Amino acid sequence: MFGIKFVITLTAALLFYGNPFSGPETPRRIEITASKFSYNPNRITLKKGEPVVLVLHSTDTTHGLKIPDLNVNTEIKKGKESEIPLDPTQTGEFKGKCAHFCGSGHGSMTIEVDVVE
Secondary structure, three states: OHHHHHHHHHHHHHHHHOOOOOOOOOOEEEEEEEEOOEEEOOEEEEEOOOOEEEEEEEOOOOEEEEEHHHOEEEEEOOOOOEEEEEOOOOOEEEEEEOOOOOOOOHHHOEEEEEEEO
16 A cells, blocks of 8 residues: 555656656757858757757868857867757847858858747
């Protein structure tokens, strides 16, 4: 009888207070691939206050990603993965660009990040 009462009490506590054994929610991972002379995807939408991790890859050479208003500035090396944790605190449309010269089309290599409520 003690066992059944314990299980019922534990189940009720977990339902009421939440599961103490589960850690914080894992941030959403957004894969972005850089290649001459574009990002794929070249536009992403994030929610204000929702942490994410940008997972960056390059298919051909070293690229960079710089989004000044979101404090992002990193290199993306071919064959390596770069992870950038990001927790946007303001809404708006933010422009990013390649921060490592990658050839004649470098200036047109851009990305847009929309942060919404």
